[in-house]
Structures are given as structure tokens and as C-alpha cells.
Amino acid sequence: xxxxxxxxxxxxxxxxxxxxxxxxxxxxxxxxxxxxxxxxxxxxxxxxxxxxxxxxxxxxxxxxxxxxxxxxxxxxxxxxxxxxxxxxxxxxxxxxxxxxxx
Numbered sequence: 001x002x003x004x005x006x007x008x009x010x011x012x013x014x015x016x017x018x019x020x021x022x023x024x025x026x027x028x029x030x031x032x033x034x035x036x037x038x039x040x041x042x043x044x045x046x047x048x049x050x051x052x053x054x055x056x057x058x059x060x061x062x063x064x065x066x067x068x069x070x071x072x073x074x075x076x077x078x079x080x081x082x083x084x085x086x087x088x089x090x091x092x093x094x095x096x097x098x099x100x101x102x
Contacts, residue, residue, distance in 0.1 A: 005021055013096055057076065059078070
């Protein structure tokens with residue numbers, strides 16, 4: 001399996017495997033007006049910078065792009081598992097993740 005990192009940061013796994021940036025997939029969101037409680041709804045729009053599916057290829061994207069891509073039926077995208085308990089941090093910053101979420 002080939003991984004292509006479409007986030008603006010190098011992604012490093014806990015085992016030392018690194019995925020340098022090869023692009024930047026982004027999603028255009030639209031928002032409703034805030035209700036009286038100060039809450040609005042978000043709708044994911046177009047995804048920019050995400051190539052068409054490729055055989056044996058998984059695209060690493062941000063959690064926001066992952067959510068939008070899954071809404072559009074894409075199964076070839078993952079995001080770094082930044083919320084996983086085995087995520088490694090130094091001085092409050094993520095330095096590596098144990099893997100990906102889908």
C-alpha cells in the first residue's frame with residue numbers, strides 16, 4: 001500500500017516511519033447563521049487538492065478533509081490518529097502518531 005500525505009506537515013508514526021508532505025488537500029465549508037444559543041451548522045463543500053482514487057494508494061488528509069471525503073463516498077482517505085492514547089507529544093505538540101483513522 002502506498003501512502004500520499006496531503007497535509008501541510010510531515011506525518012511521523014511512532015515506529016519512525018515518516019510521510020513528507022506531497023500536497024495539501026483542503027475543504028471549503030459553508031456555515032449557517034448562529035442560532036440564539038450561539039450554535040451554527042457546517043456543511044462540507046468542495047475538496048481541493050485530493051486526486052482521484054488510485055489503485056493501492058491511500059491519501060493522508062486532515063480530519064476535516066476526511067469527514068468531507070467520507071460524505072462523498074471516498075474510502076481511500078485516512079487522517080493521523082491524533083486523539084489516540086498512544087499519540088506522542090512533547091511540550092504539548094504532537095511528534096508522532098501510532099497510525100491512522102478511517
